[in-house]
Amino acid sequence: MDTKGGVLRPVYGVCEENAAFFSSSPKGAAGGAVRQLVDAMTTIQEHARSLEPVVSGFAAIYHHFDFDPHIPANGYRSLVKLVRCCLLHIVHKGRYISTSRRSIFFRVAHNASEMEAYSNALCQLRALLYLAQRLLHDNSHGNLFFQEESGLSQSFMREYASMHKGCFYGRCLGFQFTPAIRPYLQTMAIGLVAFSENYRKHQSGIGVAASSLFTSGKYAIDPELRGSEYERITQNLDVHFWKSFWNITETEILAVRLRRR
Structure with a gap:
């Protein structure tokens, strides 16, 4: 992946240009959102500069671990591709801000939240790359999986558990997909x-499903x-919750309606 010329250069460009524009523009009532947007742009540039040598290092060796x-x-290719997808979204969003920021319909707070979300996602991807x-x-040379335990898996799980994964399920949900x-x-x-x-509030799955429509x-x-x-659910709820959720369509009422169709 040509991060320096292909992706990172536009990231630096749109972030610097937008940060300079909003830093020099009158703040007015949206002063807090403007500062949030400028801070997000600045943070993205810092993450990108730190990621550049790491991604380049992986790009030089990840072909050794291909299936054939x-x-x-x-997995190393997948991580680098995730970073690239995130950077491309940042470039796309930054260019949209550049072309729309003078419009009376431009929402500073919304776009600041969008850029901050991708900044947080890039931060967590950076942590994953370091891990x-x-x-x-x-690992021993050329091995994708470690052969000697030596506490590495426990350390890996501790590091993973300390990450803030909620950013991947909010505004950035599915950024790596079409x-x-x-x-x-x-x-x-x-x-x-x-x-x-609404889980545990009702005895039947259909009752939970009905209440969920209102919340x-x-x-x-x-x-x-x-x-x-979403992050709390994936970390704390047990397998019975997941069975209840995925079996909603198998409840008696819904199953009858689906069969009639």
């Missing part, structure tokens, strides 16, 4: 967190709340 010469695929770099260093699939992922995430709020709205309009709740 005809199937260029492994992958450590695994690469501790845009056509993101609305479905968003609908599923909203349904999941709404279902979890799903707040998760649709507040991506940060949705992301934090």
Whole structure:
């Protein structure tokens, strides 16, 4: 991946240009949102500068871990691709801000939240890359999986548990996929967190599903709340919750309606 010329240069460009514009513009009533936007742009540049040598290092060696010469695929490639997808979204959003910021319909607060969300996602991807770099260093040469335990898996899980993963389920949900699939992922995430709020309040799964319809709205309009709740669910709720959620369509009432269709 040509990060320096292909992706990182536009990232630096749009962030510097937008940060300079909003830093020199009158703050007015949106002063807090303007500062948030400038801070997000500045933080993105800092993350990008730190990521550049790490990504370049992985790009130089990840072909050694491919499944075979005809199937260029492994976890290190996937991580680098995730970083690239995130950077491309930042460039796209930054260019939109550049072309729309003088419009009377431009919403500073919304765009500041968008850029801050991708800044947080880039921060967590940076942490993942550093963790992958450590695994690469501790493994024997050429091995994708470590052969000697020596506490590495426990350390890996501790590091992973300390990460803030909610940013990947809020505004940035599905950024690594094609845009056509993101609305479905968003609908599923909203349904999941709404279902979890009503879990254990009703005896039947259909009762939880019905109540979830009334509570799903707040998760649709507040991506940060949705992301934090999704992270809490994945870390704390047991397998019975997941069985209840995925078996909603198998409840008696819904099953009868689906068969009639």
